Amino acid sequence: MSSSFKFPISLFLSSLLLHAALGEIICEDLPAKTCAFSISAAGKRCLLETENVAGKFYCRTSEVDVEGILNHVETDDCVAACGVDRKTVGISSDALLEPGFAAKLCSSACYDFCPNIVDLYFNLAVGEGAFLPDLCEAHRANPDRSMLEILSSGAVSDMAQAPAPAPM
Template structure:
């Protein structure tokens, strides 16, 4: 009894499926190449060569701006072939539309709150590593920034419990203590 041979349509569909799967950044044999990533996956990705991907704006001759994913010269110690998860992007409060690499976000107390949260700090090492290094470049130590933020929140909660006006407690909670860039 002879086995049936696959039809040319079945073979074509199988090849097409294989090719489409192989184009996904997370399963390519060559790993993540920043220049091949779509804009919405670029920021916070790490290439196969352990370099951070960065979204750059490129002015066009018609006055509009185009965004392109490029490989930066920023090397990552323990990570390669990484596209950040949507979960980490959300819990850490980062934006996939961020152009360039900057420590400016550390000035925003709302961002610091999310970055220093247990959900981000303990579960999203790529984002934490990036901001750890950005803080270090500014002469700051991220664990101290987070400790100061947690301390100010605790202090605000204690002061509110002792009867301070809520606006005073909220203002203390919204700013990290002794942190400045």
């Protein structure tokens, strides 16, 4: 068995042992590779951080509460479907302006099946005065229009004070 094959297996097994032993996710105990887009047993988002040492990452618990989702490590399928990157250090609403990101985030594969990631970007959009369902609807209606145009056009300026999408 090659050493490149042993590492993922050992990571997977240690993850199973961690969950079996503790029965809960503690962000600081997660490997950097699974930190981003994870939620602790206490319902707090896990954040990937970097030290001053180049390439050295660690996971920490944020102060951000997530309603209705506990003990969750995002699946690789959702990471791919939503166009996010597990190596993301700090998450910002700037991603909403990146070409192609809205298409993935608003796709059925992401929007309908990845409530953790959708909830995160829903809240980031709210922070920008936008309503993610309206942004996605505007994007679906005119996929060639950039998210920057949609945000600045006032198409979503009458944002409703609606709750985040319910987890599935």
